[in-house]
Amino acid sequence: MKTSVVGSRVTREDAWGKVFGQTKFPADVNLPGQLYAVVIRSPHPHAKVLSINCDYALEMAGVVAVLSAKDVPHNAHGVLFRDQPVLAEYVRMVGDPVAVVGAETEEIAREAAKRVQVEYQVLPTVFDPEEAMKPDVLPLHPSLRPTNVLYHMPIRRGSMEEGWAKADVVIEKEYNTQHVDHAFLQPEAVLAHLDERGHLVVQTATQYAHYDRGEIAHALGLRFSQVQVKTLAVGGAFGGREDISLQVIAALMAWKTLRPVKMENTREESFYSHSKRHPMRMQYKTGATKDGKLVAMEAKIVGDSGAYASWSINVLRKAAVHATGPYVIPNVSIDSYAVFTNNPFTGAMRGFGAAQTVLAYESQMDLLAKEIGISPLEIRLRNIFKVGSTTATGQVLTSSVPLDQCLAKITPYLQRGGESE
């Protein structure tokens, strides 16, 4: 199809404001008479909140309110399950918010936050997902799952027995990936206020304004029509702005005090108030014939979901579906697990489970190629998906599978460079 505007290098409308520093991010907007709110976060990875003493904080001039779990009408939010408290009575990770201080200035709010005394009953912890999977370990979400195994996805295709019988070369290896932060440049910030209609207006940077509206409305017992979420400029997201961070807390403070409320995370607070990329332990066994055809693959993938479910089910599903790489393998057995621990919760991040498995399946390809004595390019060309190929889930790829064209384009760049001192 011949197009003129589509396919052209149109300059982004937002480019000018960003280059000239005129773009308004949520931290840049303010309202007269606004309060500043600061969250008190748990220093413990697993604990019950026994009591919260706000007296010393409320004594300070300029402190307007201290809110905790008892002040939240419906104290839960979450993308798949509402398993995450707005303000926790039961803490599952370091950094869980337990109370929020509202004050006339940010300095007063931060000082007052230090004077809120929270008494915790510390509970047993588990940080290793494989340990956490054991049936005798205290489950972190008994109302969701009887053990800490949040999700198991099996993929079964073909016959493993036949597959291994055909394999001339087998590579077996374990791969591990780490917790990663989205490291977006703009820490979370929110401005919440009640407007002249009596509607709650929340200005923030999010990946999904309509989801945020739903969670705010649910937590406060409002209709969608009474809550407006307006997205200001977003300074990077990468999945880290999918779950709720400060939006509900700021809205709650505005609703309770009838004052505009501004919140802005420090970088350290930001690290604790959004999800992380799932660390995964991936045990791979891949077999090929001596002419480089993949015939069998077995994988066990364990992902650390951390304290809350967030998108873990979908992430570990995506890891499983993509675990073979873009290659035809007729005999496949994959088991992928998402497991609760007391680590920071993990969720969406660019690549979403398919980013971890690349390390494993592409390392396996190079190791197989070396063992067989063909080039890394050659082993890939012999196995890549084409139109009509069937994936490990039995899906037939019916159109637009141009990996062969991609490899053709990159081939001239695969020449080995020289050494230098």
Place this chain on the structure above:
Amino acid sequence: MKKRGIGLGCSWYGTGYGNGFPDVSSAFVEIHDDGSATVLTGAVDVGQGSNSIFAQIVAEELGLEAQDICVYSGDTDATPDSGTTAATRQTYNTGNAVLKAVRQAKSSLLVYAAREFSCPTSEGIELKEGYIGVKGDPSRRVPLADLVFQARLRGERFISAESSTARSTPVDPETGQGAPYWPYSFGCQSAEVEVDTETGVVQVLKVVAVHDVGKALNPTQVEGQIAGGVTQGIGYALLEELELNEGKIKNPAFSSYLIPTALDVPNIEAFFVEDAESTGPFGAKGLGEPAMLPTVAAIINAIDDAVGVRITSIPATPEKILKALAEKNGEVKKH
């Protein structure tokens, strides 16, 4: 000694929410009396440039320029729900919703124009360069603004609301069999690295990235996504790691949690392959997430090519490289 190596990584990515999860985007379009247009959509532009893509789609359909289109997004009081800016879905999914919406408004505009030009079918009408008129007869055309303004006087307006839902089904929970995502996006990258065998430091010298985008709706933004993805992939492969002690983050600061700086970013050569996806807007598929996927594999494979050690745990820090080199040398000495 500094040793160089080249590595290759391939990847694939099923775009959209997947597994039968409702993946719906919506858009409202209004064609104004002066021949410009507005599109309203919930899809948040998180910096990747979706608003520009939607402006281009509307402009293309109406024979206008991108700057003639106002895109307003991400405000729940004004825009319809278009799902999350995630899952590499906004160009594809909301792009489809915007395309359906503009085509709906356009179809009533064409019907109206056909009557005005005594053309028995709207197939004979075209929108081009801000004009609307008879296909093949450049003498019979009027500015779009004139026609839309005249139409208002007769009580006709060209506004629309449309939704688009991506194709996806749940897999069998016992066997994992099914068609969970559509479409899939493919790509490959090569990395050339230099490994310092004394310090274990890996320097990425060059990355070549080739990605399947169906159709590049805006090549500059494709290159931007690739540059960002490669940079994030370098951080993932070599630098970034949240250090935890009993669930407490030991490095919650950019002085200790290291992300790539300008000095860590190599020369990146970005290419794309256009093999139209029939279900995508103008054949397009998303690129947001795929752009970062192959980088880690290309770098880890390049390290092996350079110094003969296989790093299986990322990030490939200097400590891990030196340890692997020492183990390798130890093995060599034993023989």
